[in-house]
Amino acid sequence: xxxxDNIHTYYGNIQALKGISLEVNKGEIICLIGANGAGKSTTxxxxxxxxxxxxxxxxxEGIDITGMPPHKIVTMGMSQVPEGRRIFPQLTVLENLDMxxxxxxxxxxxxxxxxxxxxxxxxxxxxxxxxxxxxSGGEQQMLAxxxxxxxKPRILLLDEPSLGLAPLIVQQIFGIIVRINKEQGTTIFxxxxxxxxxxxxxxxxxxxxxxxxxxxxxxxxxxxDEEVKNAYLGV
Amino acid sequence: MKYFLQLVLAGLTKGxxxxxxxxxxxxxxxxxxxxxxxxxxxxxxxxxTALIIGGVLQITTGLPPVTILFISxxxxxxxxxxxxxxxxxxxxxxLRKAPRLTALIxxxxxxxxxxxxxxxxxxxxxxxxxxxxxxFSFLIPGKSLVTTTQLVIMITTVVVMIFxxxxxxxxxxGKAMRATSQDKVMAQLVxxxxxxxxxxTFAIGSATAAIGGVLIANHMGQxxxxxxxxxxxxxxxxxxxxxxxxxxxxxxxxxxxxMAESFGAGYISSAYEDAFAFVILIIILIIKPSGLMGRxxxxxx
Ligand SMILES: Nc1ncnc2c1ncn2[C@@H]1O[C@H](COP(=O)(O)OP(=O)(O)OP(=O)(O)O)[C@@H](O)[C@H]1O
Ligand SMILES: [Mg+2]
Numbered sequence: 001x002x003x004x005d006n007i008h009t010y011y012g013n014i015q016a017l018k019g020i021s022l023e024v025n026k027g028e029i030i031c032l033i034g035a036n037g038a039g040k041s042t043t044x045x046x047x048x049x050x051x052x053x054x055x056x057x058x059x060x061e062g063i064d065i066t067g068m069p070p071h072k073i074v075t076m077g078m079s080q081v082p083e084g085r086r087i088f089p090q091l092t093v094l095e096n097l098d099m100x101x102x103x104x105x106x107x108x109x110x111x112x113x114x115x116x117x118x119x120x121x122x123x124x125x126x127x128x129x130x131x132x133x134x135x136s137g138g139e140q141q142m143l144a145x146x147x148x149x150x151x152k153p154r155i156l157l158l159d160e161p162s163l164g165l166a167p168l169i170v171q172q173i174f175g176i177i178v179r180i181n182k183e184q185g186t187t188i189f190x191x192x193x194x195x196x197x198x199x200x201x202x203x204x205x206x207x208x209x210x211x212x213x214x215x216x217x218x219x220x221x222x223x224x225d226e227e228v229k230n231a232y233l234g235v
Numbered sequence: 236m237k238y239f240l241q242l243v244l245a246g247l248t249k250g251x252x253x254x255x256x257x258x259x260x261x262x263x264x265x266x267x268x269x270x271x272x273x274x275x276x277x278x279x280x281x282x283x284t285a286l287i288i289g290g291v292l293q294i295t296t297g298l299p300p301v302t303i304l305f306i307s308x309x310x311x312x313x314x315x316x317x318x319x320x321x322x323x324x325x326x327x328x329x330l331r332k333a334p335r336l337t338a339l340i341x342x343x344x345x346x347x348x349x350x351x352x353x354x355x356x357x358x359x360x361x362x363x364x365x366x367x368x369x370x371f372s373f374l375i376p377g378k379s380l381v382t383t384t385q386l387v388i389m390i391t392t393v394v395v396m397i398f399x400x401x402x403x404x405x406x407x408x409g410k411a412m413r414a415t416s417q418d419k420v421m422a423q424l425v426x427x428x429x430x431x432x433x434x435x436t437f438a439i440g441s442a443t444a445a446i447g448g449v450l451i452a453n454h455m456g457q458x459x460x461x462x463x464x465x466x467x468x469x470x471x472x473x474x475x476x477x478x479x480x481x482x483x484x485x486x487x488x489x490x491x492x493x494m495a496e497s498f499g500a501g502y503i504s505s506a507y508e509d510a511f512a513f514v515i516l517i518i519i520l521i522i523k524p525s526g527l528m529g530r531x532x533x534x535x536x
Contacts, residue, residue: 050420074426086421088414099414102407103426151426 001026001155001187002047002078007056007066009039009046016042017053018211024155029181029188031198031219033232034208040191041083043208044157047189048080049073060155075103079153083160083191085144089133093124096132096143100150110150117146120176138169145173149180155187156180162194170194174201195232199223207232240380242501243494248385248454250493251392254486255447256470257477258399259319259440261485264474265416266436268335269327272342274444275467276349277319281311281445282452282462283353286364293365304367304453311445318349319441320434328430346464353460361457368453384454391450395443396486403482408435416480465509472512476519478529487527491515 002024009017016039024030034040045051047058049070057066065073079100088096097117101110118125121142127135135143141161148156158177162170178201181188192198199205199219207215207228215228222228256278263271289307292298298306326345330338370376371383403409415422415432422429451466452458469492477488492512499511519527 048424050423069428070423071426071428074424080424082421082424086418086424088417088421090417091413095410099410099422099425102411102414147425 001028001061002189003057003059004043004047005057005059007043007046007053007058009042009051009053011042011051016211017046019056020208020211020213021056022206022213022216024187024189026187027181027185028204029178029190029202031190031192031195031202031205032208033192033195033198033205033228035193035231038208039211040193040208041159042211044080044082044159044189044191047157048078071103074151077152077154078157079148079151079155080157081141081144081148081159081161083163085137085140087132087135087140087143087147089131091132092129093132093135093143094128096147097124097150100147101152103151109152113150113152117149120149120179121146138165138173141165141169141173142176145176145180149184149186153186155189157189157191159191160193161190162192162197170197177201193232195228196234199233237380238501242497244381244385245501246494246497247490248388248493249496250490251388252447252451252454252466253470253473253493254392254489255395255443255450256466257474257485257489258395258443258482260471260474261477261479261482262412262436262440265480265482266412266433267327267331267338269338269342270471270479271327271440272339272467273322273326273345273349274440275463275465275470276346276353277315277322277441277463278444278448278451278466279353279458279460279463280318280349281315281441281448282364282458283357283448283460284311284314284445285449285452286362286458289365289367293367300367300369307367308446308449311449312442315441315445315448316438319437319444322349323434323437328433346467350460350464357460359459359461361459363457364452364455366453366456384450388450388454391446395446399439399443399482402439408432412436469509469512472516476516476526478526481526481528481530484526484528491519491527 004020004022006019006021007017008019020043032040032043042051046053049068052067057064060076060078065076088099097114104110123139124142124146132143161173174197177188180186190198190202199222202219204218205222206213259274260271263269285307288310289303292303292306322345326341327338330341368384368387374383403412411427411432414427415429419429473488473492474485476491477484492515495515496508496511500508
């Protein structure tokens, strides 16, 4: 589904990604774990075209999308829920969801998808006319995921959905991520510092350190790995 | 009383023109956080386009003045939008990722280039502009408080405001503009081509400035290459006054400024007319630094 091959990404002269390769198969939940500043967000932004890599390639469903403008990449079936959620602060919940479906014209299907996200997150339905910037952190995260779903992606990139949320809300959101994967068949690429939670729902994982992938394995193997345990699982 | 009302009308007229220019400043700022210093020049180019096209049509055809007015207005909108978009492409787009100061300097450069380009192509003299706005028969010159031109300026401004409000609130491009102004990265992640949005914003801002330019030329009866400079600065002041980035703010700021200038000139001294703008600006920014309608971002992280 998604194949990232040896990408190098820079911010000015600072190199953030030093040759990252990874692969996500159709229908999988894959997680990428790493400490602060490891380059997790940069990896997602490179894939989405916001910070295009200086070298290397990103292949989505057999098509080379390296260097394509971000809005084109969205049309190819990939959406991202960025770090910090990035809700349009002055738009209402409904307007935010409407922006998620910006490229779509299939009105009937859109209505059904709206029903679906309201079913996933009933609280959003109650708050549909509230201004996005005034939602709580958890609600914003729900809205961010819903907005991404409104684009009807075949692959969904999620950047630290657990960030700053209470454990109970995190549980709920991770439950929904699994549900989206099962019910919609959406492939999930999840970036997390909360390695515990992420590895629990993922099929496989990658460990990122200073812009390099240092480890990859099945989730169960990573959870059993001594180094991973010590560095990321806090046990 | 009559004098007072005349000052109000003069203030509304001035405010209308400022608003037509300030809209472009505030929209461009809202989208790319650039103070487009050359925006006043776009207004000036609108006036010159109408002068040239209108002049040619007056000489070569027997068309009624109203028809000529509409044709030259359309031409002015078209050319100004073209200049605005081209300017964005050559002077600002390559600097999208550069520090903001760099783009600002590029804008000042663009302003000088356009002024001197018109100076060379025309002359530095004021050129007479024959008004193409016919008199409304229900207004008796010398008796009525308001002149036809004033009325046309105010009505046009209201129509432009309504049009813009509908555009921004209800159209797809309007939604894209709002999203882009709130979060450029996120806008791209939902599939918005922000380059298109930016181009469109420059086109619309330039078009409204051109309308202002054509109206003021008809009102004043003469133009030269320099008219965009002071008008541009005043409109910029109005936009800051209202809270730069806010469209209703730009309109409100423009009318506050127009009124202040009109009353300042009428009751205090017309010699200081141009200084009132800055006095008002300083007072309001001391009281409310974000401008009259500027918001302190409601953004929860
Ligand atoms: N806009 C930027 N300009 C310059 N350097 C940046 C920029 N964004 C990120 N970096 C640098 O790139 C590196 C990787 O950052 P990135 O945000 O990808 O890390 P991360 O793994 O997502 O961290 P976190 O868990 O804190 O979100 C860091 O060293 C960071 O300082
Ligand atoms: Mg990050």
